[in-house]
Amino acid sequence: xxxxxxxxxxxxxxxxxxxxxxxxKYLLGRGRYLDDVVLPAMAHxxxxxxxxxxxxIKRVDVSAAKALEGVVAVLTGEELAELGSAFVTExxxxxxxxxxxxxxxxxxxxxxxxxxxxxxxxxxxxxxDGCDLVEIEWxxxxxxxxxxxxxxGDAPQLHDDVPNNNVAHIEFATDGVDAAFAAADHVFGKRxxxxxxxxxxxxxxxxxxxxxxxxxxLTMWSSTQLPHFLRxxxxxxxxxxxxxxxxIAPDVGGGFGLKAHVFVEEAIIPxxxxxxxxxxxxxxxxxxxxxASGHAKEIVMDVEIAVSDDGRFQAFRGRYIGDGGAYSGxxxxxxxxxxPAASLLPSLYDVRELGYTVDSxxxxxxxxxxxxxxxxxxxxxxxxxxxxxxxxxxxxDPVALRVKNCISSEPYVTANDMHYDGGSYIESIELAQxxxxxxxxxREQLAAREQGRYIGIGFSPxxxxxxxxxxxxxxxxxxxxxxDTASVTMEPDGTVTVTTGTFSHGQGxxxxxxxxxxxxxxxxxxxxxxxxxxxxxxxWGAGTYASRTATVAGGSIILAATDVRDKLLRxxxxxxxxxxxxxxxxxxHATVTGVPEKTLPIATLAGIGYFGGPLRPEGQExxxxxxxxxxxxxxxxxxxxxxxxEVDIETGAVELQRVVAVEDxxxxxxxxxxxxxxxxxIAQGIGGALYEEMVYDDAGQLLSGTLADFLYPSxxxxxxxxxxxxxxxxxxxxxxxxGMGEGGTIAAPAxxxxxxxxxxxxxxxxxxxTPVRPSDVLALVARGPAQRxxxx
Amino acid sequence: xxxxxxHDGAIVDGEIEVRLQVNGASRRGRxxxxxxxxxxxxxxxxxxxxxxxxxxxxxxxxxxxxxxAPVRSCxxxxxQAQGADVTTVEGLANGELHPLQQAFNEKxxxxxxxxxxxxxxxxxxxxxxxxxxxxxxxxxxxxGNICRCTGYxxxxxxxxxAAQAGGGAEASxxxxxxxxx
Ligand code: FES
Ligand code: FES
Numbered sequence: 001x002x003x004x005x006x007x008x009x010x011x012x013x014x015x016x017x018x019x020x021x022x023x024x025k026y027l028l029g030r031g032r033y034l035d036d037v038v039l040p041a042m043a044h045x046x047x048x049x050x051x052x053x054x055x056x057i058k059r060v061d062v063s064a065a066k067a068l069e070g071v072v073a074v075l076t077g078e079e080l081a082e083l084g085s086a087f088v089t090e091x092x093x094x095x096x097x098x099x100x101x102x103x104x105x106x107x108x109x110x111x112x113x114x115x116x117x118x119x120x121x122x123x124x125x126x127x128x129d130g131c132d133l134v135e136i137e138w139x140x141x142x143x144x145x146x147x148x149x150x151x152x153g154d155a156p157q158l159h160d161d162v163p164n165n166n167v168a169h170i171e172f173a174t175d176g177v178d179a180a181f182a183a184a185d186h187v188f189g190k191r192x193x194x195x196x197x198x199x200x201x202x203x204x205x206x207x208x209x210x211x212x213x214x215x216x217x218l219t220m221w222s223s224t225q226l227p228h229f230l231r232x233x234x235x236x237x238x239x240x241x242x243x244x245x246x247x248i249a250p251d252v253g254g255g256f257g258l259k260a261h262v263f264v265e266e267a268i269i270p271x272x273x274x275x276x277x278x279x280x281x282x283x284x285x286x287x288x289x290x291x292a293s294g295h296a297k298e299i300v301m302d303v304e305i306a307v308s309d310d311g312r313f314q315a316f317r318g319r320y321i322g323d324g325g326a327y328s329g330x331x332x333x334x335x336x337x338x339x340p341a342a343s344l345l346p347s348l349y350d351v352r353e354l355g356y357t358v359d360s361x362x363x364x365x366x367x368x369x370x371x372x373x374x375x376x377x378x379x380x381x382x383x384x385x386x387x388x389x390x391x392x393x394x395x396x397d398p399v400a401l402r403v404k405n406c407i408s409s410e411p412y413v414t415a416n417d418m419h420y421d422g423g424s425y426i427e428s429i430e431l432a433q434x435x436x437x438x439x440x441x442x443r444e445q446l447a448a449r450e451q452g453r454y455i456g457i458g459f460s461p462x463x464x465x466x467x468x469x470x471x472x473x474x475x476x477x478x479x480x481x482x483x484d485t486a487s488v489t490m491e492p493d494g495t496v497t498v499t500t501g502t503f504s505h506g507q508g509x510x511x512x513x514x515x516x517x518x519x520x521x522x523x524x525x526x527x528x529x530x531x532x533x534x535x536x537x538x539x540w541g542a543g544t545y546a547s548r549t550a551t552v553a554g555g556s557i558i559l560a561a562t563d564v565r566d567k568l569l570r571x572x573x574x575x576x577x578x579x580x581x582x583x584x585x586x587x588x589h590a591t592v593t594g595v596p597e598k599t600l601p602i603a604t605l606a607g608i609g610y611f612g613g614p615l616r617p618e619g620q621e622x623x624x625x626x627x628x629x630x631x632x633x634x635x636x637x638x639x640x641x642x643x644x645x646e647v648d649i650e651t652g653a654v655e656l657q658r659v660v661a662v663e664d665x666x667x668x669x670x671x672x673x674x675x676x677x678x679x680x681x682i683a684q685g686i687g688g689a690l691y692e693e694m695v696y697d698d699a700g701q702l703l704s705g706t707l708a709d710f711l712y713p714s715x716x717x718x719x720x721x722x723x724x725x726x727x728x729x730x731x732x733x734x735x736x737x738x739g740m741g742e743g744g745t746i747a748a749p750a751x752x753x754x755x756x757x758x759x760x761x762x763x764x765x766x767x768x769x770t771p772v773r774p775s776d777v778l779a780l781v782a783r784g785p786a787q788r789x790x791x792x
Numbered sequence: 793x794x795x796x797x798x799h800d801g802a803i804v805d806g807e808i809e810v811r812l813q814v815n816g817a818s819r820r821g822r823x824x825x826x827x828x829x830x831x832x833x834x835x836x837x838x839x840x841x842x843x844x845x846x847x848x849x850x851x852x853x854x855x856x857x858x859x860x861a862p863v864r865s866c867x868x869x870x871x872q873a874q875g876a877d878v879t880t881v882e883g884l885a886n887g888e889l890h891p892l893q894q895a896f897n898e899k900x901x902x903x904x905x906x907x908x909x910x911x912x913x914x915x916x917x918x919x920x921x922x923x924x925x926x927x928x929x930x931x932x933x934x935x936g937n938i939c940r941c942t943g944y945x946x947x948x949x950x951x952x953x954a955a956q957a958g959g960g961a962e963a964s965x966x967x968x969x970x971x972x973x
Contacts, residue, residue: 019897019898020897020900023896023897023902023905024889024893024897025905026902026905026908027881027885027889027893027896027897027902027905027908027912028841028881028882028884028885028889028893029839029840029841029842029880029881029882029884029909030841031841031905031906032840033840033843033906035834035840035843035844036834036840125824125826125827200940201904201906201940202843202845202851202853202904202906202907202938202939202940202941203843203845203904203906204845251904251905252904253843253845253904253905253906254903254904254906254940254941256940285847286845286846286847286848286851287848505904506903506904506905506941507903508903672900673900675900675945676900676903676941676942676945676946679942679943679944679945679946680903680940680941680942680943681943682943683942683943683944684940684943706846706848706850707846707848707850707851707938708848708850712850712851712938712940714934714935714936714937714938714944715930715931715932715934715935715937715939715944715947715948716931716932716935718943718944718945720927720945720948721943721945
């Protein structure tokens with residue numbers, strides 16, 4: 001045990017910096033992740049994956065692999081197709097085509113890394129040996145790796161039922177948008193290509209499946225963000241009912257949206273476990289993870305802004321072509337990037353004329369999946385770097401230009417019907433200016449330039465569409481029902497068990513959600529246990545992603561805990577002979593307001609609730625438990641990321657000197673955890689801006705197949721990150737929370753890019769892609785009018 | 793398991809008996825010559841605190857100490873650790889949390905926890921070598937350990953806090969059997 005209980009003394013928990021109750025097991029090395037699950041007689045799986053971007057499978061010969069000692073079974077795509085059904089990704093909207101993905105490829109592969117066969121063996125080493133012995137005869141097909149080319153009509157078609165390789169063409173326009181552009185004093189536009197990214201959690205994917213041949217029930221462990229939703233979605237593909245499946249998400253080493261999907265491997269491993277009659281484990285290796293899990297965020301964007309002479313934004317227009325890769329990620333589809341990118345085009349600007357089109361191309365690359373700030377991060381880059389360019393061209397300060405066009409702090413409905421719940425849009429920008437001493441920085445910058453040093457500052461104010469409830473999902477273009485449920489039970493001894501269908505995989509919910517319940521029930525935090533990650537133990541829920549847990553799980557816990565609280569109050573009122581309204585529940589005691597000696601331990605009330613007989617108020621049911629659901633309305637956290645860089649024009653190196661963030665996510669459950677989310681999100685944004693990219697060559701070969709090519713930022717690349725808070729509680733959610741956790745990833749890339757262009761202003765740079773590499777910086781310097789005299 | 797009476801390193805059924813000190817205790821297990829030290833620790837010795845994030849030497853999640861020095865156990869074979877003195881994250885706490893472990897909790901130096909064991913061991917080596925490192929020195933020292941969750945902010949603060957709490961002096965890592973007992 002730690003010497004001190006890991007809580008603060010104040011019994012008022014929400015808003016307090018409560019240390020995480022889950023840390024100790026991880027610190028001791030006792031976390032139990034997917035690869036730590038070991039079952040008797042467990043066999044191990046490895047996949048044979050395609051080395052080609054696009055090819056027909058002419059013949060698969062598994063005989064040598066089957067003959068290898070220690071190999072238990074080898075299955076091909078055709079055999080798998082007999083065991084379970086292919087995935088069909090479809091959105092509940094008529095303008096989006098469905099895309100089918102076979103469990104294992106049968107006749108054709110569509111990207112490097114696509115799984116073709118599976119080998120089950122006594123050890124992972126042997127399974128990989130078996131994979132080496134599987135012989136496949138291919139007939140190569142031409143590959144398409146460019147999204148625009150893919151939908152041009154001239155490209156090879158990946159799927160017979162997706163004409164033109166375009167999963168969706170979606171248009172939105174206000175009536176006056178074209179006229180606004182026609183009449184504008186200025187129209188500025190730019191094309192921006194956001195590089196192909198990867199969530200790349202430190203723990204890869206993995207599945208363990210145990211099919212009990214006696215009960216015919218399946219227990220599966222998966223490194224997932226959405227255990228219940230996974231069960232709901234996977235059951236039909238396994239030919240099982242949900243009631244026969246238990247999904248357990250063990251400790252999960254990061255997800256960032258990627259693990260908020262259902263992958264074919266999650267169907268294949270249970271199917272083969274049933275087939276071989278033994279538990280089977282598959283742990284993805286990093287090479288597979290990079291090539292074959294889910295890529296993200298590659299969009300080609302054309303954004304235009306109509307501006308008046310005095311710098312008023314009059315209309316926004318955007319065209320977004322997402323590069324979805326070879327399949328439409330299940331279940332969110334390959335629109336997960338381009339559609340939110342377009343939907344959030346207005347951001348915090350008061351623009352009433354708006355238009356956009358969205359296309360979602362299929363190419364011979366790995367499928368795309370959600371990754372922190374999906375679509376919002378690329379879309380933000382295109383808009384915010386354009387605004388920076390406009391400021392320079394109109395000779396208006398870029399921060400002033402933003403403030404001038406910013407909405408007020410009141411709730412606001414955008415031209416495309418997103419319902420912002422109010423925030424500190426201008427205030428956060430002003431606070432950020434103060435924090436970095438903006439005026440002082442400008443002076444410093446001039447002085448530095450005199451000395452031949454190039455420092456720059458980039459502002460990136462954002463709104464973040466968090467909280468994936470039904471309304472929030474619909475606002476981003478994904479019309480379906482999303483909510484969550486929680487159960488709150490006060491046990492007979494007064495301790496509390498909370499179960500939730502969301503799932504903590506690094507966010508510290510066992511602490512933050514316990515804070516919510518503890519406050520509502522007036523018990524100490526140590527008395528509350530949060531249970532998640534196991535469909536047999538927790539109530540149904542859609543999982544943790546899209547910054548939804550604080551709002552939807554928090555809200556459902558508030559509602560359920562309130563029901564239990566009401567019962568406690570009635571018991572206390574009867575025992576203390578006052579009205580329930582006069583009772584306070586606080587720090588484990590029920591006390592008559594203003595009469596501290598009239599008090600009872602809540603544990604006593606709990607005992608009465610279960611076993612109190614006549615002491616229980618007449619008509620009150622036994623037990624103290626409630627299950628409630630909550631579908632949070634839309635929420636929009638807001639904030640600013642400011643980055644200060646120094647650019648070395650000799651080497652092209654960009655050094656981040658300062659990163660300052662202002663965050664407003666409404667009511668904070670735990671500011672320490674909020675800060676951690678801001679830090680992590682910004683670090684990932686910096687990675688996307690400067691380092692991380694999944695690169696393919698023209699033939700569709702993956703050039704970023706290892707972590708030597710896909711570069712995670714290390715502690716040397718990420719500077720300290722200063723976080724400040726403003727608090728504008730949501731007027732619409734239970735508790736005033738707003739979804740948060742993605743803003744840093746949405747905003748930081750544009751802050752970095754804007755800082756670079758600001759530093760290089762004398763060279764009149766325009767940056768139109770990420771990541772920005774040293775060679776890009778050198779090219780900007782070489783091209784610019786302020787070109788230095790070449791070195792002798 | 794029948795004891796192999798031959799000298800250490802004899803191959804029986806394609807496997808070699810590996811004997812080593814782990815967290816101060818004598819341990820032995822069998823390993824194919826190709827078995828990674830990380831897999832040996834995790835599978836044979838069931839010390840699952842050592843994690844694998846890449847298996848190609850980049851992420852540092854698999855960091856353990858071999859004879860006191862940080863090593864990527866995904867780049868070392870079990871048989872190469874024959875007779876070595878290995879410390880894993882399970883050997884860090886000594887009845888109570890190591891000052892680094894305490895500080896990681898207090899400074900929010902972990903989120904998903906997957907990088908944490910490697911991070912703690914790397915940091916422990918730093919504090920042994922340099923009991924009062926600057927944040928720059930911490931960042932440089934930990935640059936071989938990737939964390940995807942925290943942006944390193946809480947980690948750097950935690951290492952600093954542990955140093956201030958005397959982590960450098962007290963934090964002697966269990967590199968010898970005596971220290972680990
Ligand atoms: S697993 Fe060894 S360095 Fe990544
Ligand atoms: S805490 Fe998740 S990788 Fe570091």
